[in-house]
Amino acid sequence: MRGRQQGFSLVEALVALVILSLGVISVAAMQLKAMQSAHSGYQQSLVSVAALDAQERIWAAVQQVERCQDIPLGAIESEWRDAWFSGAERPLIPSGNAAKSVMTRSGCQFSVSVHLDTPHEESGISIDYPFLLPL
DSSP states (O other): OOOOOOSOOHHHHHHHHHHHHHHHHHHHHHHHHHHHHHHHHHHHHHHHHHHHHHHHHHHHHHTTOSSGGGSOHHHHHHHHHHHHTSSSSSOSSOTTTOTTOEEEEETTEEEEEEEEOOSSSSSOEEEEEEEEOOO
């Protein structure tokens, strides 16, 4: 008569190892997704700050003019692009990613549009930031 077998068999140990491996792979995948989401949030914040900086540059020009049409939008946009996209030694937003960033004016209604191509989102990150000057 044989005694009862005690402990784990090799098959049971392998099944436990497979289940543990799937759990570890799932945690790693969740970590990767969390890192991608954090990077996307950083890029969205960066695009918003760039648009706000453009607005502040236009507001600063208001002190030197009497009408909205007199604001030198081309010069302001050039300085803004140099600071954010290309001219700085280390631009905050690489110019290849933000080629569609523009400032427009219709009377005293201004709009700053910034588009950032991202590898994790098909349409990229875009912001259209309109504001009105009280002139």
